[in-house]
Amino acid sequence: EPEVTQTPSHQVTQMGQEVILRCVPISNHLYFYWYRQILGQKVEFLVSFYNNEISEKSEIFDDQFSVERPDGSNFTLKIRSTKLEDSAMYFCASSVNLVRVDEQFFGPGTRLTVL
Amino acid sequence: AQKITQTQPGMFVQEKEAVTLDCTYDTSDPSYGLFWYKQPSSGEMIFLIYQGSYDQQNATEGRYSLNFQKARKSANLVISASQLGDSAMYFCAMREGNTDKLIFGTGTRLQVFP
Numbered sequence: 001e002p003e004v005t006q007t008p009s010h011q012v013t014q015m016g017q018e019v020i021l022r023c024v025p026i027s028n029h030l031y032f033y034w035y036r037q038i039l040g041q042k043v044e045f046l047v048s049f050y051n052n053e054i055s056e057k058s059e060i061f062d063d064q065f066s067v068e069r070p071d072g073s074n075f076t077l078k079i080r081s082t083k084l085e086d087s088a089m090y091f092c093a094s095s096v097n098l099v100r101v102d103e104q105f106f107g108p109g110t111r112l113t114v115l
Numbered sequence: 116a117q118k119i120t121q122t123q124p125g126m127f128v129q130e131k132e133a134v135t136l137d138c139t140y141d142t143s144d145p146s147y148g149l150f151w152y153k154q155p156s157s158g159e160m161i162f163l164i165y166q167g168s169y170d171q172q173n174a175t176e177g178r179y180s181l182n183f184q185k186a187r188k189s190a191n192l193v194i195s196a197s198q199l200g201d202s203a204m205y206f207c208a209m210r211e212g213n214t215d216k217l218i219f220g221t222g223t224r225l226q227v228f229p
Contacts, residue, residue, distance in 0.1 A: 031215065035193060043206060044223060045162070048215035056215045091160060103150070106160035 001024045004107035006092050010111045013082055020112045021077045023082030031055070032075045033104060034067065035094040043091065049075065082114045118142065119209050119220035121124030126225050128202045135182070136223045138207030149190040151181070153220070154204040160169040163205075166190055197227045 005024045011017050025032050034046040048055040049067050066078045075094075079086055089111050093104040120139045128134035140149065151163040154218040166174045166181045174181040194201055204224050208217040 015134035033215065033217075035217070043208075043217075043219040045218070050215075058216070089158060093160075103162050103165060105162065106152070106175075109157040111158070 003057045004092055004094055004105050006090075006107040008110060009108065010113070012115065015084055015114055016089045019079050019082055019112065021079075021092075021112070023075045023077070023107055024073050024103055025075055025092065025094030026096075027065050027073070029094035029096050029105070031095045031104075032067075032069070033095075035091045035093065035106075036060070036088040037091065037109075038085075038088045042102045046077070060087050078113050079112075082112075084114050088110055116149065117220075118218045119207055121207055121223050123223045124221075126195075126223055128225065128227055129226055130199060133195045133196050134168075134197055134225065135151055135204050136194070136207075136225065138190045138192065138220060140188050140190060140209050141193060142188075142209065142211055144211040144213065148212070149181070149183070150208040150211045150217065151179070151190075151192045152206045152208060153201075154206060154220075156203070164192065166176035181199075194225075199227050201225060202227045 008021045014105040032049040035043050037043045045058050047057040047061045047067055064080045068076050089109045091109045095104045118141050122137055147168045149166045153161045153163055154190045164174050164176045164179045164181050166183045173183050180193045204222045206222045207220040210217050
């Protein structure tokens with residue numbers, strides 16, 4: 001069964017460093033998403049991406065964040081200058097088409113720890 | 116105001132029994148979808164069940180069913196014949212008609228005991 005994959009599973013970085021979290025969505029999916037979950041808290045939407053551009057973003061997704069689909073398979077989230085409060089689990093998700101209530105398939109997550 | 120409210124931080128159920136996890140939502144959009152996800156201790160998010168706002172019947176997926184009461188804006192998850200492997204966090208989420216994002220509740224931790 002096709003699945004969303006994410007690398008690395010765990011990333012440790014120093015405050016102020018740049019990190020890139022990588023995701024490979026399911027191959028025929030067209031919509032891509034990033035969510036984050038701070039430890040013990042609820043999952044929060046960051047950004048959605050369709051047709052090589054941001055479709056929607058939350059207030060969390062400020063200028064420190066960017067997303068890119070550098071090739072036909074990868075979808076990346078970059079945090080330019082990490083802060084302690086960026087420590088969280090980051091989930092990538094994808095969905096197949098334009099139907100608004102389509103299921104979003106989540107990847108296993110990348111746990112980011114900022115020291 | 117919270118869009119998704121899960122009032123039960125934790126629930127216990129004995130193996131083979133049924134359990135209901137509560138979820139209420141708030142939206143003025145007539146078109147929306149409601150989702151339940153399971154998050155085991157390993158951390159991944161597993162889709163369980165979906166209910167559309169225009170669906171006439173309650174959704175069912177195997178041992179999972181959704182008790183959708185539109186007038187009360189509730190979408191409770193019912194797990195029948197609980198198994199030890201059902202122990203996990205359960206999140207209710209909503210997607211409104213004109214947005215891409217899922218809005219999650221704070222979750223309910225379910226523990227199934229023998």
